[in-house]
Amino acid sequence: MQLHEEPSIGDRVARLRMRRKLTQEGLAERAGLSVDVIRKLEQGVRQTARLTTLNALARALDVEPSTLVGQPTTFEVRTDDEQPSVLALRQAISPVADLLGHESDPEDPPTIAQLRASLRSTEHIRREGRMGEIGLLLPQLIRDAKAGSRTFTGSEGAAAQSVLAEAFQVAATTLAALGKEDAAFTALERSMEAARKGDDPHLETVGVSSLAWIFTKQGRLADAEQVALTTAERIEPGFRSPPMELALWGVLLLRAATAAVRLERRDVVQELLNMAGAAAARIGTDRLDYATPFGPTNMGVAKVNFLVEMEESAGALRTARTVPDLHALPPTWRARFHVDCAIASADLNQDEAALRSLLAAERTAPEWMRYHSTSRRLVSELRGRERRRTSPLTDLADRLGIEG
DSSP: OOOOOOOOHHHHHHHHHHHTTOOHHHHHHHHTOOHHHHHHHHTTSOSOOOHHHHHHHHHHHTSOHHHHHTOOOSOOOOSSSOOOOHHHHHHHHSOHHHHHOOOOOSSOOOOHHHHHHHHHHHHHHHHTTOHHHHHHHHHHHHHHHHHHHHHOOHHHHHHHHHHHHHHHHHHHHHHHHTTOHHHHHHHHHHHHHHHHHSSOTTHHHHHHHHHHHHHHHHTOHHHHHHHHHHHHHHTOOOTTOOHHHHHHHHHHHHHHHHHHHHTTOHHHHHHHHHHHHHHHHHHOSOEEETTEEESHHHHHHHHHHHHHHTTOHHHHHHHHTTOOOGGGSOHHHHHHHHHHHHHHHHHTTOHHHHHHHHHHHHHHOHHHHHHOHHHHHHHHHHHHHOOOSSSHHHHHHHHTTOOO
16 A cells, blocks of 8 residues: 555645635735735645745644645555554553553563663664654564563663653654654653653653654644753753763754744744854764764754755755765755755756755655655655656656655
8 A cells, every 4th residue: 555645735724724714815814924825825836835834824724734734644554464553652652551550561571681772773763764663663662661660670670761761752753753743742741751760861851852843743833942942951061061962952952943943033043053053063073862963964954954944945055065974864864854955956946956856865765755744745746847747756756655
């Protein structure tokens, strides 16, 4: 089974607008947008929209942004016998035993070393964007870490809680990528609770970073900015702080900047980027802490992303040419960079360049591409502008399961 193309953004906007008994003019006023933008979306003249526009429309229509973009909402069917399941992930996060009282574990839990090895393997798979494998492995990892947290005591019990906190964070980001933001929030709550009982003082900070991202996915932009900045102020590093603390602080600043750019607070975005850039320069090389990169390369990628979101496409492409050591980043980060370059090229009507960037993203993280709503929308729009019946773009659309 393939992931099929669903109704366009404009179709969804029109349906929700009529359900809210709003005219196009009324929606434009409520969202603070030009009525021409809404008309072009609903008429199919425009297939994509800026994230600031999507967030404004989502707020005005009282829905989450994922409702408008039509991202895939479940795991792809695999060819082998085992199938990843959103339901299995939900059951691992919120088992009925938690409501009825803990059941006894049928067997001894894995050792702490085994739990940590499973976590490292899962995080590696996540960085490569292999969503189906995450869906298969993560429920069992959560159950094993829970069993360990109930069985072990002392330092081993705290270590099991830390593994559980990180496993819940992976679950949260996976569910958010599938548009299950409420379930992702539940997973984050569980993660923060486990982190407070664990032996790693940085896990609560990492959890806040993930929480800010989930708030952003929900369209709760002011909340995302607030939690990221409040925590960044609390952990602000000093002159002699170790690189990891600088990196965690820098990631929080980037989370806050992501919310600020979608709120169109450009002065705040620039200030946050300057501070994060100073932290990256101080570190000097890209690090990978808790499955999240930070350093000079990631700062360059982030700047490209922010310029794309602000529709400064020419500037984004100029900046993209200056990003150093792209190979230092995990595959999903590199793929997102290529997609941002594709968006900027398409905005400048450089469709061949956009296609080259999309193909580069697919080579880098092919399975991630099939779940990434922005990539799918861009491919759909470019194909609508192309007149050939068969082409590399059509082949790409077929591989992504986009019909039409």
